[in-house]
Amino acid sequence: MKKKLLILLIIILCSVFFLTDCNSFNVEFQNKSVDSVDLFRPLSKEKINEINLESNNFISVFIKDEKEVILSEKEINEQIAIASLTKLMTAVIVLDNYNLEDLISISDFAIDTYGTAGSLQTGELISIKDLLYITLIESSNDGAEALAEKMGRSTFIYKMNEKARNLEMKNTRFINPTGLDEESLTNFSTANDLKKLVVLILNDYPLISKILSLPEAEITSYSGIYRKINNTNVLLRESEVYLWGKTGYTQKANGCLILILNNFSLNNDEGYVINIIAGANDRFNEARKLEKWLEESFIW
Numbered sequence: 001m002k003k004k005l006l007i008l009l010i011i012i013l014c015s016v017f018f019l020t021d022c023n024s025f026n027v028e029f030q031n032k033s034v035d036s037v038d039l040f041r042p043l044s045k046e047k048i049n050e051i052n053l054e055s056n057n058f059i060s061v062f063i064k065d066e067k068e069v070i071l072s073e074k075e076i077n078e079q080i081a082i083a084s085l086t087k088l089m090t091a092v093i094v095l096d097n098y099n100l101e102d103l104i105s106i107s108d109f110a111i112d113t114y115g116t117a118g119s120l121q122t123g124e125l126i127s128i129k130d131l132l133y134i135t136l137i138e139s140s141n142d143g144a145e146a147l148a149e150k151m152g153r154s155t156f157i158y159k160m161n162e163k164a165r166n167l168e169m170k171n172t173r174f175i176n177p178t179g180l181d182e183e184s185l186t187n188f189s190t191a192n193d194l195k196k197l198v199v200l201i202l203n204d205y206p207l208i209s210k211i212l213s214l215p216e217a218e219i220t221s222y223s224g225i226y227r228k229i230n231n232t233n234v235l236l237r238e239s240e241v242y243l244w245g246k247t248g249y250t251q252k253a254n255g256c257l258i259l260i261l262n263n264f265s266l267n268n269d270e271g272y273v274i275n276i277i278a279g280a281n282d283r284f285n286e287a288r289k290l291e292k293w294l295e296e297s298f299i300w
Contacts, residue, residue: 063271080188087178090135
């Protein structure tokens with residue numbers, strides 16, 4: 001009898017110890033969980049104002065630590081012409097394949113491309129890096145064609161589409177490095193696909209972000225031709241909230257705009273906002289309205 005009581009006492013003591021230890025573990029685990037919770041801003045205010053954009057397609061997404069939350073959207077998976085937003089992919093392919101210090105001689109074919117942005121001259125020698133600045137900041141079609149020609153235009157365009165496939169931009173196709181409409185054909189994508197490209201650039205291509213953050217730049221080609229180039233994104237001069245962006249316009253695409261903004265808070269290195277606007281009659285005013293809506297509708 002005494003032996004049975006002793007065994008029972010041992011079992012009770014072991015049970016108490018096990019439960020106590022488990023409770024201690026649970027408390028510790030719970031505390032760690034609470035401590036590791038990432039307060040994922042922004043937080044919606046009690047009343048989110050109505051958003052009144054006329055654009056056919058847009059997305060506003062907040063990204064922090066590889067997490068994403070869509071703040072507002074409209075027809076983000078509809079295929080649309082993307083005009084010079086194309087040049088973001090053009091720049092990616094350049095950086096993937098070229099030495100930026102190599103020189104390019106500007107051809108008649110490049111000069112004959114529609115548009116005069118960049119004011120390039122036939123036979124002018126210019127570094128790939130400087131040509132990339134001209135192509136992105138002034139959205140030079142001549143510059144984009146010259147960059148593609150170095151590799152071979154068809155090969156370059158193939159690589160643009162290959163990169164899109166690798167990024168799972170499933171509704172995106174490129175037919176040229178400029179974004180210009182070609183008769184019944186055009187480069188097309190979706191707001192959602194373009195967001196994937198922008199995230200890639202933010203993570204892996206800091207030079208593109210740096211170039212497109214400049215309101216203006218000064219370039220002197222190897223041939224000694226000096227240029228002062230101005231960014232087509234006028235919003236860079238209006239507010240520090242706009243970190244960088246890319247503009248686009250053709251008749252088929254209408255006004256297009258990609259903008260990267262800080263998160264509106266005092267500690268604005270914690271995440272950023274990507275706004276993509278397409279099919280807009282007044283892309284810059286649409287961007288201003290979207291920025292105002294974001295500031296008024298969320299706690300940052």
